[in-house]
Amino acid sequence: MEEPxxxxxxxxxxxxxxxxxxxxxxxxYPSFEExxxxxxxxxxxxxxxxxxxxEAFLADHADSIRVVFCAGPFKKxxxxxxxxxxxxxxVLTPSAGMNHIDLAECRxxxxxxxxxxTVFSVDTADYAVGLVxxxxxxxxxxxxxxxxxxxxxxGKYPLGSKLSGKRVGIVGLGSIGSEIAKRLDAFGCIIxxxxxxxxxxxxxxxxxxxxxxxxxxDILIIVCPLTDETRHIVNxxxxxxxxxxxxxxxxxxxxxxxxxxxxxxxxxxxxxxxGLDVFENEPTVPQExxxxxxxxxxxxxxxxxxxxxxxxxxxxxxxxxAFFSNQPLLTPx
Amino acid sequence: MEEPxxxxxxxxxxxxxxxxxxxxxxxxYPSFEExxxxxxxxxxxxxxxxxxxxEAFLADHADSIRVVFCAGPFKKxxxxxxxxxxxxxxVLTPSAGMNHIDLAECRxxxxxxxxxxTVFSVDTADYAVGLVxxxxxxxxxxxxxxxxxxxxxxGKYPLGSKLSGKRVGIVGLGSIGSEIAKRLDAFGCIIxxxxxxxxxxxxxxxxxxxxxxxxxxDILIIVCPLTDETRHIVNxxxxxxxxxxxxxxxxxxxxxxxxxxxxxxxxxxxxxxxGLDVFENEPTVPQExxxxxxxxxxxxxxxxxxxxxxxxxxxxxxxxxAFFSNQPLLTPx
Numbered sequence: 001m002e003e004p005x006x007x008x009x010x011x012x013x014x015x016x017x018x019x020x021x022x023x024x025x026x027x028x029y030p031s032f033e034e035x036x037x038x039x040x041x042x043x044x045x046x047x048x049x050x051x052x053x054x055e056a057f058l059a060d061h062a063d064s065i066r067v068v069f070c071a072g073p074f075k076k077x078x079x080x081x082x083x084x085x086x087x088x089x090x091v092l093t094p095s096a097g098m099n100h101i102d103l104a105e106c107r108x109x110x111x112x113x114x115x116x117x118t119v120f121s122v123d124t125a126d127y128a129v130g131l132v133x134x135x136x137x138x139x140x141x142x143x144x145x146x147x148x149x150x151x152x153x154x155g156k157y158p159l160g161s162k163l164s165g166k167r168v169g170i171v172g173l174g175s176i177g178s179e180i181a182k183r184l185d186a187f188g189c190i191i192x193x194x195x196x197x198x199x200x201x202x203x204x205x206x207x208x209x210x211x212x213x214x215x216x217x218d219i220l221i222i223v224c225p226l227t228d229e230t231r232h233i234v235n236x237x238x239x240x241x242x243x244x245x246x247x248x249x250x251x252x253x254x255x256x257x258x259x260x261x262x263x264x265x266x267x268x269x270x271x272x273x274x275g276l277d278v279f280e281n282e283p284t285v286p287q288e289x290x291x292x293x294x295x296x297x298x299x300x301x302x303x304x305x306x307x308x309x310x311x312x313x314x315x316x317x318x319x320x321x322a323f324f325s326n327q328p329l330l331t332p333x
Numbered sequence: 334m335e336e337p338x339x340x341x342x343x344x345x346x347x348x349x350x351x352x353x354x355x356x357x358x359x360x361x362y363p364s365f366e367e368x369x370x371x372x373x374x375x376x377x378x379x380x381x382x383x384x385x386x387x388e389a390f391l392a393d394h395a396d397s398i399r400v401v402f403c404a405g406p407f408k409k410x411x412x413x414x415x416x417x418x419x420x421x422x423x424v425l426t427p428s429a430g431m432n433h434i435d436l437a438e439c440r441x442x443x444x445x446x447x448x449x450x451t452v453f454s455v456d457t458a459d460y461a462v463g464l465v466x467x468x469x470x471x472x473x474x475x476x477x478x479x480x481x482x483x484x485x486x487x488g489k490y491p492l493g494s495k496l497s498g499k500r501v502g503i504v505g506l507g508s509i510g511s512e513i514a515k516r517l518d519a520f521g522c523i524i525x526x527x528x529x530x531x532x533x534x535x536x537x538x539x540x541x542x543x544x545x546x547x548x549x550x551d552i553l554i555i556v557c558p559l560t561d562e563t564r565h566i567v568n569x570x571x572x573x574x575x576x577x578x579x580x581x582x583x584x585x586x587x588x589x590x591x592x593x594x595x596x597x598x599x600x601x602x603x604x605x606x607x608g609l610d611v612f613e614n615e616p617t618v619p620q621e622x623x624x625x626x627x628x629x630x631x632x633x634x635x636x637x638x639x640x641x642x643x644x645x646x647x648x649x650x651x652x653x654x655a656f657f658s659n660q661p662l663l664t665p666x
Contacts, residue, residue: 133463146630162640186519297479307495
């Protein structure tokens with residue numbers, strides 16, 4: 001086959017000037033920046049040569065900013081930012097959670113919001129099931145036992161407990177919760193759930209009250225969004241309802257659980273075990289938990305794998321391209 | 334309601350004399366002994382008052398021994414034992430594996446054999462999936478990272494890899510392998526298998542050769558019985574076919590894998606990771622593995638939970654009662 005004629009190298013700088021503009025408030029992951037920078041031009045306040053404060057920077061560029069891309073949780077799209085950007089039309093976040101975005105204000109001003117959709121649901125659900133198995137069957141603790149050289153010395157390691165047949169209560173049956181349910185169904189678990197509003201299409205038992213759900217569950221999995229209403233939704237009453245043999249799993253956000261109470265209940269044996277990927281004051285983890293073999297501790301990593309980062313990158317590109325070509329967003333909120 | 338009249342306490346010793354007799358070769362778990370001793374009388378060579386050797390003990394009782402109950406793996410029902418017991422009609426084992434029983438000799442002499450059936454399948458399958466999740470998503474390693482106080486110091490822990498979409502090769506699609514397949518199906522994995530003979534009813538892809546299966550798998554799960562043919566079925570060729578990103582899980586028996594080669598491949602990065610519940614020389618675990626974060630080590634405990642021990646007890650009782658009342662065994666081999 002004949003080779004196509006060589007194209008002259010494009011004038012990269014000139015071409016970049018024509019790319020659609022997106023405001024970002026903090027540096028992106030390098031792989032993200034690399035994947036996006038051929039298609040979009042980023043406005044980066046922290047690189048501003050004049051070192052002006054953010055407000056002044058935004059005022060200077062307000063006319064050209066139609067999109068802001070913000071991961072949170074440290075930088076927030078609050079009413080001050082929204083007011084500073086009168087031409088803002090889209091807030092895009094590469095997360096499933098949106099507690100760093102003032103959604104009410106966006107709605108009031110007609111600003112669209114798009115998130116990561118269900119890209120993270122599968123990884124988070126997988127990890128939640130991993131934590132369930134790990135706590136019940138004591139996988140991490142047994143690994144510690146073997147690595148510590150204790151097997152030849154102490155003999156058999158205590159058995160864990162069976163997963164099949166256990167009653168699992170899921171707090172938040174969104175896309176992650178549904179993926180968790182699907183997986184644990186295959187293990188022969190009996191699934192129930194609580195959500196703000198009942199899901200009529202769900203085959204699982206609904207509980208209106210989290211305390212009642214906890215009382216009827218062997219395993220309680222927390223996976224609802226963090227809002228003012230759900231902060232400390234797992235309090236002492238819920239933990240006591242779950243009981244001495246109950247296991248709690250949190251792959252949502254740390255403040256969904258009253259952590260002080262959880263630590264107290266675990267230390268005093270009022271709750272049977274826990275698998276925790278998130279904590280109230282990350283990266284600080286209560287040291288009392290380090291001594292417990294019925295607890296699995298994880299550094300907020302349920303949500304992500306390299307494979308999902310690539311899927312997410314494609315989704316962000318697709319959302320931005322849809323916006324700039326006046327097509328419907330793929331994952332509007 | 335009127336209370337039923339009090340029964341006089343039965344003469345326990347006299348009643349026990351009438352119970353059906355079962356030979357055991359080593360002490361039972363206490364909970365097992367307790368659960369069985371009301372229904373059966375055990376003949377225990379090691380409690381023989383005359384301290385005679387086993388052969389002499391068996392010769393003395395040969396006329397009355399129709400059943401032997403033997404867990405293995407240390408005590409074996411070999412041809413010597415079988416020859417010493419001319420009235421033997423049933424060998425019962427509370428395990429799924431039967432490599433401690435000379436099955437050919439039993440068959441030749443028309444001695445029935447019954448095992449644990451599928452009582453352990455669910456627990457073993459659950460644990461295998463736990464190991465898969467643990468190795469891929471680095472659950473135990475992350476727990477070690479947090480307990481070591483490294484999260485605030487080193488920041489983010491490296492991401493694991495996604496389970497969904499991975500190609501899983503199962504070596505041995507019996508009851509455990511099928512339960513594993515059912516579970517990993519729900520995670521969106523693509524399942525293949527190899528067995529001695531193809532299972533026409535299975536929906537999964539069949540490979541005749543374990544090397545071909547390994548080459549086509551991201552995760553290889555070893556769960557076949559240990560026999561002369563399957564010893565070291567996972568050799569260096571299989572491990573290299575699985576490859577640098579491949580993960581191997583063993584919940585079968587240690588000698589199914591050439592452990593020296595596995596250790597070498599893991600240390601040299603020729604295999605991506607491993608989740609091992611069984612080892613060639615238990616309870617000895619190769620110390621080189623203690624240094625690896627891509628390996629999860631477990632002290633041969635996949636098979637059992639307290640809940641299954643209870644199910645097993647009921648099954649043993651049911652098999653013995655069936656035998657002594659000339660009914661068909663529940664789990665004949």
